[in-house]
Amino acid sequence: EAGVAQSPRYKIIEKRQSVAFWCNPISGHATLYWYQQILGQGPKLLIQFQNNGVVDDSQLPKDRFSAERLKGVDSTLKIQPAKLEDSAVYLCASSGWTGGIGELFFGEGSRLTVL
Amino acid sequence: AQSVTQLDSQVPVFEEAPVELRCNYSSSVSVYLFWYVQYPNQGLQLLLKYLSGSTLVKGINGFEAEFNKSQTSFHLRKPSVHISDTAEYFCAVTLGGSNYKLTFGKGTLLTVNP
Structure with missing residues (x-):
């Protein structure tokens, strides 16, 4: 059984640039989550999808973060x-x-470094 | 709202020694409790969980945890650790419901030395 796939694994950008992360969940899983894990802290939920609908995005900084899960399968998280x-x-x-x-x-994660 | 406190950020132990990783939670209602493990450069993996019933729960790799409602604790234990147990361990809580939103602690880095 294939696990949760994420890409890219690593990304380095300058501040004010944009970045997008992609996730493909386990086949048939209806619920998808994006967590942010800052060094030295536990994962913090950014957004939760049930199929293609948003269940919880209370901790998503909506002025710069966006996420979508079209067709209820894979998902993209964008920062801009x-x-x-x-x-x-x-x-x-x-x-x-x-x-x-x-x-x-969980997938293996996408490590973002902003310079 | 629920919260989780992991009392130790780092725990160094020698191989074959016993270990206890401490976790306390805060909630005014019944909760479900979990321990997840994160090996270097990998995603988190469920170690064990408490939903109801027996307060002593057993998980993978010889780990166990005991739910103590009066002390609001869910400490993780292993009687004899191996080098391969070196990882970050996260305690998590959810109130349940249809969302099962997990709130994680800050994690405890367990380092097993030879």
């Missing part, structure tokens, strides 16, 4: 313009029929 404090690992996770309550399956 990036700030220095956006340097972090962006983790995508999915959940659904293959796991129990609270069991999220």
Whole structure:
């Protein structure tokens, strides 16, 4: 069974530039999450999708971050313009029929460095 | 709102020694509790979870955790660690419901030395 796929694994950009991350969840998983993990901190939920609808985006900085999950499968997280404090690992996770309550399956993450 | 506190940011131990990673939660209602592990340059993986029933739960790789409602704790233990257990461990909580939104602690870096 294929896991959660994310790309790119690493990205370095200048502040005020834009960046996009892509995630393909486990096949058949209805719920998709984007987490931000800053060095030394635990993952923080940015946005949660159920199929192609947003369930929770209360901690997404909407002035610069956007995310979409067209067709209820893969998803894209965009940052525009990036700030220095956006340097972090962006983790995508999915959940659904293959796991129990609270069991999220994570990708390896996309590490963003903003200079 | 729920929150999680991991009391130790780093725990160094020697191989074959026992280890305990501490986790306390804050919530006014019943919660579900989890431990996730993150090996270097990998995503998080579920280690074990407490939903209900027996307060002692067993997970993968010989880890176990005990839910203590009176002390609002969910400490992770292993009687004898291996070098391969070196990783970051995250405690997480959710109130349940249809969203099952997980709130993570800041993590504890377990380093097992030979």
